[in-house]
Amino acid sequence: MTDWPLMDETSKLFPLYSRANVGEIFPDPITPLNASIGFQHCLEPGWRDAFVACRVWDDDLYDETVPFNVLPAFGSYLYINMSLMRLFGVRVPGMSAEAVDLQYFGDMPGIPSYESEKRDFDENPEYEEKAGAWLAEQVLGATDLAAYDADRVEVDQIRASRPDISALTDTELVSRMRSFETLLRRLFKHHIEASLKSGVGLGAIAQLAEAVGKPEQALTLVAGLGNVDSAGPSLRMWELSRKAQDPDVAALFEAGTKGLYARLQASTVPAVVDFTKALDGFLADWDFRGPAEWEIRAITWGVDPDLALATIDRMRDVAESE
DSSP: OOOSSOBOOOOSSSOOEEOTTHHHHOOSOOOHHHHHHSHHHHHHHHHHHHHHHTTSOOGGGSOTTSSOSSSOEETTEEOEEHHHHHHHHHHSTTOOHHHHHHHHHTTOTTOOOGGGTOOTTSOOHHHHHHHHHHIIIIITTOOOOHHHHHHHHHHHHHHHTOOOGGGSOHHHHHHHHHTTHHHHHHHHHHHHHHHHHHHHHHHHHHHHHHHTTOGGGHHHHHTTOOOOGGGHHHHHHHHHHHHTTSHHHHHHHHTOSTTHHHHHHHOOOHHHHHHHHHHHHHHHHHTTOOTTTTSTTSOOTTTOHHHHHHHHHHHTTSOTTO
């Protein structure tokens, strides 16, 4: 049993840490359960694997004097090791430590310079060549997302065969959670690989925008890209919010969102039945989402559909033009 709040050791080899990015998905302290069996436990090795898969270094680069190189917790708040992120930028052709800083820190003042921590092994022609091959083959030369499509099929099958979680004992719950460790490590590896690949692309666009004197246009150039999985719930909620404007459905919303899902299910009014059917279809696809969803203790939409309905409630008053 580890002490809480969690206080991991800092690396003297890779000493720069940041809440940038991770603070958005983990604004609150991570729970001991999630740290020991979930997010931190599985993402740390998955992130290490992703760096190695990008060929910027091998496993022997990591600081073995600390248990968590990439994603330690200080005061139970998760941090990203920016020294490793900068090193990734140094070794990928066309990238740089400064380009990584721009993506994570923007123009935030007071950030220690890369030069202040630069190690004598950072620049490595052998790994820069390997990273260049990765860039050509898997980033610039990528033609499909087959690995991610296969992940989706596998996860959907697991969700479809999920038992009644409320009927499991604590021991059975822990056993089930542990059974996914290998899978989660691989999924996190793919997740971080995708993030790193996207970062390379965004970094290149940012450099081009900077070169023509319009750095503020970098994000504008990629803002219209579609088919982003994470946008799926918002798009479906928007559709539901249009249905919620029906007077019969709206009347139930006006009574408040607490207990709304139960009232919707109990109604026999055709418009409400139609809305509830669409809502159940949405929950079947996205029940695992919700506020602070990366934290195991968080209440998801599947556990409490009223949470999703509260968001739909706020959206239903938004005009189409907005």
